[in-house]
Amino acid sequence: MNISLAQSESRLGWKLMAPSVAVIVLLIIYPIVYNIYLSFFDVKLTGAKVFIGITNYERLITDTAFYSSLLTTAIYLAGTVMGTTVVGLLVALLMNLQFPLRNAVRTLILLPYFAPVIAVVFGWQFIFDPVNGIYNHMVVDVLQLTAKRHNLIGQPKTALFVVIIFDIWKHFPISYLLILAKLQSINKERYEAAAIDGCGPIARFFYITLPELYFVLGTVVILRLIWNLNKFEDVFLLAPNVQTLPVFTYYTAFTGIIDQGLAASISVIQFLFLSFLIFFYVKKVLKW
Amino acid sequence: MSQKRTFFQNVLLAVAVAAVLLFSLFPFIQILSTSLKHQFDWGNPSLIPAKLNLEAYRELLGLDHKDRAQVPQTIKKLLDNPLLTADQKEKIISTYQSTSDVFPFPRYFLNTFLLSASAASVSLFLAVFGAYALSRLRFYGQRIIQRSILFVYMVGGVLLMVPLYQISVKIGLARSIWGSLVSLLLIYIIQTLPVSLYMLGNYYRTIPYSLEEAAAMDGCSKSGAIFKIIFPLSVPMLITVFVYCFIIAWNEFLFASVFLRQFHDFYTLPLGLQSLFVSKNAIWDRIMSASVLTMIPVLFCFMFAIRNLTSGLAEGGVKE
Amino acid sequence: MKNNIIAIITTALLIFGPGIKAVFSTTIEFWTTETQSDRMKTIRLLMDTFQALNSDITVNLVPLDENNLPSQMAAASAAGYLPALIEASSELMLAFGEEGILNIDGTTKMVMQIGKNRFFQGALKMLETPESGRYYGLPYHGWIQGIWYRTDWFKKAGLDPPTTWETILKAARAFYKPKKNRYGILIGTKAETYAEQCFTHFALSNAASEFDVDGELTFNSPKMRETLEFYAKLANYNPPGPQTWRARDYYLQGKLAMFFYSTYIMDDLALAEVAAGSLTDENFPQLGTGTFDPELVNNTRVAATITHAQAAGYGAIVALGLVDQGDKAKNDAAQRLVAFLYEPISYITFLHMAPGGMNPMLRDIARMPEYLNDPKGIFKRFGREKIEEIISGLDSIGSFTIVRGKTFPEAGKIYAKQIIPRMIYAVTITGMAPEEALAWAEIQMKKVIGK
Secondary structure, eight states: OHHHHHHHHHHHHHHHHHHHHHHHIIIIIHHHHHHHHHTTEEEOTTSOEEEOTTHHHHHHHTOHHHHHHHHHHHHHHHHHHHHHHHHHHHHHHHHTSOOTTHHHHHHHTTHHHHSOHHHHHHHHHHHTOTTTOHHHIIIIIISOOOSSOOOTTTSHHHHHHHHHHHHHHHHHHHHHHHHHHHHHHSOHHHHHHHHHTTOOHHHHIIIIIHHHHHHHHHHHHHHHHHHHHTOOHHHHTTOTTOOOHHHHHHHHHHSSSOOHHHHHHHHHHHHHHHHHHHHHIIIIIIOO | OOOOOOHHHHHHHHHHHHHHHHHHHHHHHHHHHHHTSOGGGTTOOOSSOSSOOOHHHHHHTTOOOTTSSOOOHHHHHHHOOTTSOHHHHHHHHHHHHOOTTSSOHHHHHHHHHHHHHHHHHHHHHHHHHHHHHHHHOOOTTHHHHHHHHHHHHHSOGGGGHHHHHHHHHHTTGGGSHHHHHHHHHHHHHHHHHHHHHHHHHHHHHTSOHHHHHHHHHTTOOHHHHIIIIIHHHTHHHHHHHHHHHHHHHHHOOHHHHHHHTTOGGGOOHHHHHHHHHTSOSSOHHHHHHHHHHHHHHHHHHHHHHHHHHHHHHHHSOOOO | OHHHHHHHHHHHHHHHTHHHHHTTSEEEEEEESOOSHHHHHHHHHHHHHHHHHOTTEEEEEEEOOGGGHHHHHHHHHHHTOOOSEEEEEHHHHHHHHHHTOBOHHHHHHHHHHHOGGGBOHHHHHTTBOSSTTOBSSEEEEEEEEEEEEEHHHHHHHTOOOSOBHHHHHHHHHHHOBGGGTBEEEEOOOSSSHHHHHHHHHHHHHTTOOSBOTTSOBOOSOHHHHHHHHHHHHHHTTSSSSSOOGGGGHHHHTTOEEEEEEETTHHHHHHHHHHHHTTOOTTTOTTTTTTTOOTTTTTTEEEEOEEESSSEEEEEEEEEEEEBOOSOHHHHHHHHHHHHHHHSHHHHHHHHTTSBTTBEESBHHHHHOHHHHSOTTOHHHHHOHHHHHHHHHHHTTOBOTTEETTEEOHHHHHHHHTTHHHHHHHHHHTSOOOHHHHHHHHHHHHHHHHTO
16 A cells, blocks of 8 residues: 555656756766767768767867967856855845845845846946946046056956956855855854954954854855856856857857867766766755 | 944944945946947046937937938939839839838847747746656656756856757758758757756655645546646746746847848847947947847846746756 | 648748749859948848849848958858859959969950950959969959048157157057056957958068969068067057957047048948937937047048058958859859849949948949939038049058069968968967067968968
């Protein structure tokens, strides 16, 4: 009796799951495997392909553009992950305080996260326009911090930093949300007890708040690493000259001297990185 | 907290809050401001337009009737052809005079809406059942499926760019507009299905088992319980997940640009916006007002679903 | 609610409706590089008229940015979805011809049908295949490039017009006042076609070329290096960072002394003047003295020839290219469309999209009163002589694709891969040494032409 109940439950489970599993296997798992397969071929846009073994990988590891893309990706990840976490934490601490119109403010600061990337990039480009933009107006004419106007988005080196700031602007709301949710769950009595023991606000932050947030901060860091490794639009649309791995893959696959096999092999390498991060996330954060 | 803040602390707090708000909202203010400025005012750093210019909005929404009457002499001559019927002439002229094809906002809006809504509906439909099985049933292979879903949830679309394109070329989907649209729809479904499964699964777990047990006592089957108990209870969450998927599809650019590049009439808003940028010499007011118009539906959804959305997002990892 | 659904379905039908018509007629695609919306409007009108006259043909009009055209063609070719007709610069047409996707027989037939002798011969030459008398494309319109400059500023500063390397550099240096947010010159430094267009003008004036008469690649030459070094020096007086033609807005705002542009600006400046009608000091109190100058049009002149080792003009021929569809019905439909586009009245309608910017490639059209009477009155203001001078200049413009009357389609392939723009970007923006950049470019060029 019990066995058949479990069996019927299992059968129902599979029935309900089957369509989703089919879609995922067919359209995600299979393409991932197919991508690995493609990376060993010279692939034309037409789909015609010639087996060339590991030549694509050999070409990659001897290509300086690939290394500079790796470096760009590393700086981008470091900057955005630290930035979104720190800004998210500070804003969460701030929004946890009482002040008038707090709910309205809490909602408004989520806007950057939900606005379509394409609808905000042109605004950002205009802000940093070397001749007409407000950034140069403020820095050069008003505050007189530098003597010359700079084309921050035009120059690849500085563009990377604009892209980082843009990402922080767009994604700090999400780390802020996660951190705030945790902050609100910390038992207030612990603060009061600590205050009675003579702890100041700074000590309370380090002894109570931070240890409590440890876990959620870890989650934020690793999730941002994972998502940002996959970011394409936010970089490409704002500053196409910043070649993080996804942008580099795109250029290789669809522009100039089109080489989809090479692009596939870049994707495979990125996929390996990603799998490692996800594995780490699952083991350390989710503790499965 | 019980402590009262000093005046200085209050000022500090106000400054901090204002700074955060400014950081978050300034780009929006800049976009709105430039969308209302006249071309000769762009070089002016002030955010307040010297003279309000609604031309751009009027043109994009097709409300501009200013140069209706002006049809150049040569064009009149061109149409003065005995082989053309009066009907045809009228139609040609009216197409010429309508400004809507510059950036056919209503059309792009509809394209994006249909695509996003279909993708969100399909993935929500699949997820309603899948997430139920994952979170409330025990079945053989459940753990591996659960982990695979988390895994694919984190594998971004960029990694699938080359293989998906190659597959659709191979089976001939990329050749026609319908094939491309189907490819795109499928891609949007897979971009949103894992997150739907994840968010809904998390939500289902919060529904007490006792409700289902009570229903079972009344002779309700497991599958019946989905429709009688779980489904009605999770309507707000279903809406939230739908909105979230909708926004993901609405904002998507990469795959749309790969698959729809040649099919202008089927552009989604993000693609249309990018092509608008090269459609005129002096473009800033138009591109900014198009940005505003593209943002509005998302902001509308956002207000509609804000409450559940924020808690939903805070609970699980978030897909982007 | 029900009404909404019906509305959605109806709209969907309206959008998807054209697909139904397609079943009964030949559908061809026409790709144009005229992406600007007001031009699109006129081209659409021409297509609508053509379709009304030829009910068995449907034309899908697709505007594409010239910089994206080569990769889009590659992708379309891969997907088996090539357009039947393209409108693009002669360089790109040569590149596509080299790829073997053009219908050269059909094109040559059309040239004969329209009348080979009616074409300006210089322009036709630029599209000739290595086998003489056969053509990759049909010259449709052309523009000339020049340095447009502020005569009032030059006069005040006592400077000579920018016609030689020395006078250009001197003026650029004199007007470069970054503290006042004013810049000396605008030349292309972003890795886009515009950079190559500006650079080629200087290279031609220094008698530097890509190929010699025997077809040997001689890009990395002392003369080319001298040109690149000069170009890099000039780029110091550009607005900050990588720039392209879009920065032309700065000129209209009075922040730029000189800029490279085609004769298209005649149209653009005229527009500015029209707009100026409503832009008085009363409407714009803070702008009246600052950024907008209603006298701008009168104070603007063009120097179309640059002289150094030799005097050189530069411009571009934009051609119509028939792409082989492998389907007789489609090839025929495209040829009928070409014939329609060369009929005087449709031709003039097309050219009037940008008077001065789009100049005719048929001698008789250039003299027609209908042509000289453009709707914006631009020819009247610039005068008939000026227009004739421009058009005759078109017959003698230089290009890397032609060396002493011989056409080198390989140069078109190099153009399509944007090697020169990337080289210019490397030198002016990332600070690569000119000799190193030239060596790099020559290696890339060899790869592209397969030598």
